[in-house]
Amino acid sequence: MRVALNGWFLIHDSHTGSGQYLRALLQWLPRVAPEHDYQVVVPTQALPPALTADAQAHGYALVPVKAGDSNLAKVWFEQVGFPRAVGRLKADLAHIPYWGPPLTSPAPIVVTVHDLIPRLLPEYRGGKRVQLYTALVSAATGGAALVLTDSNASAHDITEQLKVPAEKIRTVYLAAGPQYTPRGEWQVDDPIRLKYGLEEGYVLYLGGFDRRKNVRGLLSAWTWAAGSIGQGYPLVIGGQLPAANSPHYEDYPALAAELKVADTVKFIGPVDEADKPALYRGALAFGYPSRYEGFGLPPLEAMACGVPVVTTTGGALPEVLGSAGYLVPADDTRTFGAALLTIVVEPTVHDDLRARGLAQAQQFSWDKAARQTAAAYAAALETK
Secondary structure (H helix, E strand, O other): OEEEEEOHHHHOOOOOHHHHHHHHHHHHHHHHOOOOEEEEEEOOOOOOHHHHHHHHHHOOEEEEOOOOOOOOHHHHHHHHHHHHHHHHOOOOEEEEOOOOOOOOOOOOEEEEOOOOHHHHOHHHOOOHHHHHHHHHHHHHHOOOOEEEEOOHHHHHHHHHHHOOOHHHEEEOOOOOOOOOOOOOOHHHHHHHHHHOOOOOOOEEEEOOOOHHHOHHHHHHHHOOOHHHHOOOOOEEEEOOOOOOOEOOEOOHHHHHHHOOOHHHEEEEEOOOHHHHHHHHHOOOEEEEOOOOOOOOHHHHHHHHOOOOEEEEOOOOHHHHHOOOOEEEOOOOHHHHHHHHHHHHHOHHHHHHHHHHHHHHHOOOOHHHHHHHHHHHHHHHHHOO
16 A cells, blocks of 8 residues: 655644654554555655655655745645645555645545644634634545544544544544653763753643643642742743743743742743653653643653653543543642642652553553554545
């Protein structure tokens, strides 16, 4: 079978979840299903050397297509450039690994819909252009042979919102990469933590800062714990802070000062991907207060590193966490703070959740995800 994959996120915004997902699939699909021919259509004529080397190392081919640099370049690539390439390649199947399927395709389509945030959350619907794009991909999703998604929660949303029959949807869970492990070496981890001004023993948040991520809720929860543990075990918040207040962002350092916890909160700025495992391993607890997730990789990464997790009941997070950590309603900041405090001051609770988290993380693997994706390819062809 020749499979053509949309490689937009190999070139643009490759650091996002969609980019990480695609790179992981391309590393594992040729390994678990080497009988297929994987052709990745990318929107560029100048292939980055590192990307070419990765393709050669993992056994997939890159097909460059000029997409332009206008505001409509992404839509043109999805709706015109990619389908034309599928036809030229005589591909048996087209896989769009994010929510951007074409309305028409010369080959059956498998589309991965990670979540439906633009439809579920009013504040993410954007202006008219964004709403038109959401309407376009919503209509196109109905024509796919199969829809893959990251969780049963998202599968339910797709059925409810897009009216896709449940039998056309398959849940394929994501996974943490092999670098996320509790077994680190101090000679490596200590210098990485020092780079961010940290020593072992802190409460950690790694993630985004838009309103859905509920960092305001985390800082509010910290007011319940900071007086007891904040001086010895600060709250460390990693990630690129937003430049200014907007409908989706606010000034979190100012909020920490307003809540009188600024002296126990460290904002460490952007974190290199390669440094994340060391930061996880130095933490006593991981707080993830998001109101909604189609999956939620950071809590899984934390558990894989042996860090107990406190998160919310939003979206797919209960599926990811199982019984391996604290699940708290997003607005219950007092309980959220108490859970963080308990993990830090009660060694038996910490150790129990650490063991549970490590076992839970082992239920997710990219090997399994790639095998289920390859099986979905075969099933999609059977629906022709």
